Amino acid sequence: MAEFFSFALLSVPYGCAFSLVAxxxxxxxxxxxxxxxxxxxxxxxAAVTYAELYQHGVNRSVAAILVVxxxxxxxxxxxxxxxxxxxxxxxRTAKTxxxxxxxVILPQxxxxxxxxxxxxxxxxxxxxxxxVGYVGSVPFDGQQVCQLAATAVVLxxxxxxxxxxxxxxxxxxxxxxxxxxxxxxVDSRWVLRAAWMVSTALAALAGVLYSAGEAQVQYxxxxxxxxxxIAAAALGGLRxxxxxxxxxxxxxxxxxxxxxxxxxxxxxxVALVPSLPFFVLLLLxxxxxxxxxxxxxxxxxxxxxxxxxxxxxxxxPPVMDRTIRMLxxxxxxxxxxxxxxxxxxxxxxxxxxxxxxxxxxxxxxxLTGLAGQLSLAQALFAGIGAFTTAQLSNNFGVPILIAALxxxxxxxxxxxxxxxxxxxxxxxxxxxxxxxxxxxxDNLLFNTSWIxxxxxxxxxxxxxxxxxxxxxxxxxxxxxxxxxVVMVAVAxxxxxxxxxxxxxxxxxxxxxxxxxxxxxxxxxRLTISVFILSAAIAGLGGAFYAMTYGNVDPTTFNSLxxxxxxxxxxxxxxxxxxxxITAGMAYALINQAFTYLPVHVGGTQLGAASLTIVLLSVxxxxxxxxxxxxxxxxxRRIATTVFRAVEHHQHRGPVPAAVEEHV
Amino acid sequence: MTALLEVVHVTKRFGGNAVVxxxxxxxxxxxxxxxxxxxxxxxxxxFRMIAGELPTTSGEVRFDGAVPPRRPEARAMLGIARTFxxxxxxxxxxxxxxxLVALQAHxxxxxxxxxxxxxxxxxxxxxxxCEEALELxxxxxxxxxPATALSLGERRGVELARALAPGPRLLLADEPSSGLDPDEAxxxxxxxxxxxxxxxxxxxxxxxxxxxVAAVAERVIAMDAGRVIAEGEFxxxxxxxxxxxxxxxxxx
Numbered sequence: 001m002a003e004f005f006s007f008a009l010l011s012v013p014y015g016c017a018f019s020l021v022a023x024x025x026x027x028x029x030x031x032x033x034x035x036x037x038x039x040x041x042x043x044x045x046a047a048v049t050y051a052e053l054y055q056h057g058v059n060r061s062v063a064a065i066l067v068v069x070x071x072x073x074x075x076x077x078x079x080x081x082x083x084x085x086x087x088x089x090x091x092r093t094a095k096t097x098x099x100x101x102x103x104v105i106l107p108q109x110x111x112x113x114x115x116x117x118x119x120x121x122x123x124x125x126x127x128x129x130x131x132v133g134y135v136g137s138v139p140f141d142g143q144q145v146c147q148l149a150a151t152a153v154v155l156x157x158x159x160x161x162x163x164x165x166x167x168x169x170x171x172x173x174x175x176x177x178x179x180x181x182x183x184x185x186v187d188s189r190w191v192l193r194a195a196w197m198v199s200t201a202l203a204a205l206a207g208v209l210y211s212a213g214e215a216q217v218q219y220x221x222x223x224x225x226x227x228x229x230i231a232a233a234a235l236g237g238l239r240x241x242x243x244x245x246x247x248x249x250x251x252x253x254x255x256x257x258x259x260x261x262x263x264x265x266x267x268x269x270v271a272l273v274p275s276l277p278f279f280v281l282l283l284l285x286x287x288x289x290x291x292x293x294x295x296x297x298x299x300x301x302x303x304x305x306x307x308x309x310x311x312x313x314x315x316x317p318p319v320m321d322r323t324i325r326m327l328x329x330x331x332x333x334x335x336x337x338x339x340x341x342x343x344x345x346x347x348x349x350x351x352x353x354x355x356x357x358x359x360x361x362x363x364x365x366x367l368t369g370l371a372g373q374l375s376l377a378q379a380l381f382a383g384i385g386a387f388t389t390a391q392l393s394n395n396f397g398v399p400i401l402i403a404a405l406x407x408x409x410x411x412x413x414x415x416x417x418x419x420x421x422x423x424x425x426x427x428x429x430x431x432x433x434x435x436x437x438x439x440x441x442d443n444l445l446f447n448t449s450w451i452x453x454x455x456x457x458x459x460x461x462x463x464x465x466x467x468x469x470x471x472x473x474x475x476x477x478x479x480x481x482x483x484x485v486v487m488v489a490v491a492x493x494x495x496x497x498x499x500x501x502x503x504x505x506x507x508x509x510x511x512x513x514x515x516x517x518x519x520x521x522x523x524x525r526l527t528i529s530v531f532i533l534s535a536a537i538a539g540l541g542g543a544f545y546a547m548t549y550g551n552v553d554p555t556t557f558n559s560l561x562x563x564x565x566x567x568x569x570x571x572x573x574x575x576x577x578x579x580x581i582t583a584g585m586a587y588a589l590i591n592q593a594f595t596y597l598p599v600h601v602g603g604t605q606l607g608a609a610s611l612t613i614v615l616l617s618v619x620x621x622x623x624x625x626x627x628x629x630x631x632x633x634x635x636r637r638i639a640t641t642v643f644r645a646v647e648h649h650q651h652r653g654p655v656p657a658a659v660e661e662h663v
Numbered sequence: 664m665t666a667l668l669e670v671v672h673v674t675k676r677f678g679g680n681a682v683v684x685x686x687x688x689x690x691x692x693x694x695x696x697x698x699x700x701x702x703x704x705x706x707x708x709x710f711r712m713i714a715g716e717l718p719t720t721s722g723e724v725r726f727d728g729a730v731p732p733r734r735p736e737a738r739a740m741l742g743i744a745r746t747f748x749x750x751x752x753x754x755x756x757x758x759x760x761x762x763l764v765a766l767q768a769h770x771x772x773x774x775x776x777x778x779x780x781x782x783x784x785x786x787x788x789x790x791x792x793c794e795e796a797l798e799l800x801x802x803x804x805x806x807x808x809p810a811t812a813l814s815l816g817e818r819r820g821v822e823l824a825r826a827l828a829p830g831p832r833l834l835l836a837d838e839p840s841s842g843l844d845p846d847e848a849x850x851x852x853x854x855x856x857x858x859x860x861x862x863x864x865x866x867x868x869x870x871x872x873x874x875x876v877a878a879v880a881e882r883v884i885a886m887d888a889g890r891v892i893a894e895g896e897f898x899x900x901x902x903x904x905x906x907x908x909x910x911x912x913x914x915x
Contacts, residue, residue, distance in 0.1 A: 501763075504784065505773050508753040511752070511756070512752065512753055515751030517734070517735040517739070518714060518736075518745045519744075519826075520736050522736055522774075524734075530775075533775060
């Protein structure tokens with residue numbers, strides 16, 4: 001029993017970090033409608049800033065106060081002012097995409113700032129580092145006491161503040177309806193901004209407290225804290241602040257106790273114990289009925305909001321569609337011939353990687369662009385496809401292209417398993433579920449040696465030759481052409497679904513699940529089909545990506561890439577196959593181009609990858625005004641300008657309404 | 664003769680509160696029945712149980728003599744169509760697309776297999792059947808219009824046409840005149856009447872606008888506090904003291 005209490009008490013400080021983040025998540029979500037996926041990134045950025053300030057000689061307490069009470073609130077207010085306040089309250093998808101944008105961009109900006117330097121964990125911001133005293137026989141050091149004290153003070157102050165007439169009452173009213181609050185004469189913008197400032201300060205505090213005493217400040221640790229905090233917040237149905245706070249501490253304690261009793265150096269300790277918060281979140285998402293209706297608007301003034309913009313395909317001028325249909329094959333042919341004939345060899349492999357990534361990204365077109373589901377697990381499915389291909393080819397002698405199909409099949413089974421819990425959910429809960437699955441994939445699949453081999457991964461051979469064309473060399477144009485052929489075939493499949501009965505039915509389900517069901521649309525069957533197909537396509541793309549580089553390791557498709565892939569595709573354009581292909585090619589080519597930059601700007605591989613992600617993701621913040629994606633928007637603008645000029649030249653008359661209205 | 668729709672001792676409780684309490688009613692094939700009652704009488708909850716959107720706490724719903732599958736899409740496939748009090752249209756689709764979605768679902772001609780094997784998303788027969796339903800609802804000119812660009816009256820018409828496109832046997836119409844002006848409500852009632860005449864469709868109509876009920880329904884059922892309090896011809900039901908009391912809070 002003493003051992004149990006020892007494990008439990010020592011875990012409370014960890015639970016405090018979960019509590020702070022959980023409370024911040026619920027506060028932001030309830031007050032602003034934004035589920036801040038960027039919370040971990042904000043905590044990480046705060047921790048790195050704190051550590052850097054300390055390294056540069058700033059007093060640790062002063063550094064912590066600066067980060068938590070000055071920098072973080074300013075950052076939160078800036079996020080609200082520059083981005084979130086401009087999104088209509090009812091457009092939850094845009095808010096989620098923008099929050100994912102923070103999740104993806106902020107850690108990369110931090111990485112660009114620190115380069116390849118290791119950020120050592122700073123000391124605790126207040127008090128002594130050493131032993132402070134005992135509770136029973138359990139020793140507590142300064143860091144743990146600081147975590148406990150800071151959490152207790154902050155949560156008490158917040159609880160009191162939320163009961164005040166001046167701050168708490170408007171915040172609670174804004175939770176129900178910002179518009180009604182405005183009609184009562186209160187400027188809801190400032191209330192929401194205050195909520196952002198408080199919640200960002202909470203993220204920073206969690207980041208500072210959690211980093212203290214750690215050997216190294218790493219983003220991956222904060223992502224784990226985020227998911228544990230989401231699970232804690234989910235215990236209160238993403239509604240109750242006290243339950244979120246209690247849930248965080250409870251989860252920390254349970255985690256600590258389980259960790260204490262499971263023998264180290266066993267598969268249970270390595271794989272299952274770190275996955276405990278993910279299992280808790282998974283169970284809550286599936287069995288707590290709150291999450292089935294989480295996205296239902298309860299704002300009585302919701303009806304006065306203008307409807308979100310129509311999907312890109314519905315807004316295109318017909319003449320633009322015809323032009324694209326006419327030009328796509330000749331343009332593709334010219335591009336392929338140009339690559340084979342003109343492009344230097346060292347760029348061929350980047351283009352091949354781009355074609356493979358495009359296949360993965362087409363899976364997002366299917367699931368997000370068509371079915372409206374935000375999946376953060378597409379990298380997991382790509383990884384399943386890649387590792388299955390490698391295993392089938394290396395250990396069972398299956399020819400590599402057949403093995404790639406096997407990889408797609410196994411990934412499709414993974415998609416089916418993911419679809420089953422997702423069936424009753426829509427919107428944010430699906431994003432949370434898939435994030436959870438991606439993290440479980442990291443711990444349970446990509447952490448298992450018989451699947452991934454050593455930490456260096458497994459070699460994946462290319463097909464040696466086909467009809468006399470050599471595929472095996474690193475810069476093989478033949479393999480590039482093969483990848484393009486597969487990419488075009490997959491794009492054709494996705495295009496048929498986009499423009500066919502499936503696309504129409506899924507648009508209906510996305511717009512009104514209850515209306516679609518009343519029309520007889522088999523919502524469950526279609527949802528499962530699309531999940532399976534999407535996962536299989538991602539698996540196929542993953543297999544070709546692995547063949548492109550000749551290797552796949554546990555980090556190639558880890559959980560951090562799922563949000564990156566989603567944000568990049570949504571930013572460039574998730575509603576058309578051209579958008580996914582452009583995103584894939586741009587990702588690979590920009591990454592290659594950035595490697596030529598001077599070292600101090602980002603010439604390292606790390607810098608190039610970070611810069612690429614930032615550049616391609618930054619458009620997430622324009623999602624509210626351009627949900628069709630930047631590429632689709634620019635394409636439409638250019639097409640409209642060209643058509644307008646042509647019309648003007650031919651008729652010297654006004655621009656036809658059919659063109660004008662689509663600008 | 665077995666009724667097309669039978670609601671047999673159906674009760675629905677939310678917590679301890681019986682929103683629908685031991686309701687029994689029947690709708691014959693081709694018959695139009697009006698369901699009236701004050702707000703909170705349990706009409707829409709009853710509707711949702713018939714459509715399969717809510718499970719019953721006790722009792723059962725029978726369609727064509729058998730208990731239908733639980734899910735709403737399965738009931739729609741059997742021929743139970745419905746419209747909604749707050750119009751449920753599909754943003755991003757045209758009016759014709761709305762009907763195609765329902766028709767192709769009903770004909771089991773929807774999904775990746777059809778798209779990948781047969782390509783083409785619409786056959787001439789499917790388009791003709793949808794245009795027929797649009798014609799019936801007076802929306803033929805709006806086939807290619809985006810549904811979100813329509814007036815409320817037209818949107819209600821699209822919902823009705825979508826419900827009619829697969830050729831249902833029972834239409835559950837939930838306050839179709841809600842938000843319409845008197846002229847639009849009269850036109851909608853006339854449309855429902857015309858549809859019944861031409862297709863032999865049975866209709867269960869929930870409605871507050873008594874003029875619409877009088878124009879459409881042959882028989883009226885009044886509910887109050889989850890229970891059926893009167894049933895019969897329109898004139899006798901609205902004159903029933905219990906109905907008057909439940910609606911106006913006093914006896915006639």
